[in-house]
Amino acid sequence: MVRKTTPPQDLIRGIWKENPVLVQMLGLCPALAVTNTVKNALAMSAATFFVICCSSVLVSSCKSFIPKEVRISSYILVIATFVTLADMMLQAYAPVQHKELGAFIALIVVNCMILGRQEAFSARNTVFRSLLDAVGTGIGFTIALIMMGGFREILGTGSFLDIPLFGPGFEPWVVMVLPAGGFLTLGFILLAMGYAEQRRKAGESA
């Protein structure tokens, strides 16, 4: 069954309404682990964006050759190949970021968001629409990561992209750049979204 959506909807859906991190709770591991600074969040999003777009294009163009029984394993292989590429490229062009992110680049393979898009969308749609879907999901992932990275860097170190924002009197909230800060930031973002949703519903029924 092909869902009836227009190409623009494929693109926009992943960005906000079905945001992979904030709504579907997929790909939480990188979203929490590498968002202690905006720079790391950007590098991670770029790598993930590359992997999801390439895998979606390849999977959707090969969908008629892949036997149904081994499709998941084939998707994982496709993803693993592009992750290896991304890993090498980052090592060559941005060695500092590569060192900071470390093993988490390799862990893009097990990002359930990417596998989820292949299984749910690319496996049964045209190349063009799969690309749109992947771009949308990638942008949604980027937005979520930058949001978290921004909150954590601004509060945790008092700067944004290494530019100091507050005067010398600012006492950084060290906890925000520590692992606990990741959980708390995402928790509060979700609470705020829940609150907004509740307000919207109340407004509709009133």
Next chain:
Amino acid sequence: MSDQTLFSIFFSAMIVNNFTLAMFLGLCPFMGVSARVETALRMGLANIFVLVLTSLSAWVLNTYILGEAPYLRIISFIIVVASLVQIVEMVVKKIAPVLFRQLGIFLPLMTTNCAIFGLAIFQTNRGYDFLQGIVFAIGAGLGLTLALVLMASIRESSELSDIPAIAKGTGLTLIIAGSLSLAFMGFAGVL
């Protein structure tokens, strides 16, 4: 080769750098199956088992096969993890059908559990030898179990408390996880 002592590897993997609470690995089961203590415990034990097997196979792969082609590491590790989980699933189904039914969907889901794959990658990056790898796996598995059981107990006891409607579900779970993570930070200076 890493020259860490076995005890420090074990303690670090289990408490100080707890896989779930400090390194964010294995969050899916952490959010998904931490509603009941009993399920959480079983999930944790199944994880220890698969982690040890993964550590073994990753070590064999690294030592005997991937020496010539380290760039194939990600691809070969993911295949090994996927087939390992499949084999474990079949063996458990044959030998212990009761356990198989208790574990249910969690067993196949382990393929995409980042803790398993992460263990193989970290073990390689840090250059652990055979014994260190096994100890690392057991420590990490116990750490996962500990985090899961703690989380499940908190969720079980907060089930009937009066929390605001917007906080129900993942939001609250994440905040609890944040507090647990803060508590584990207290161990940071131990090693």
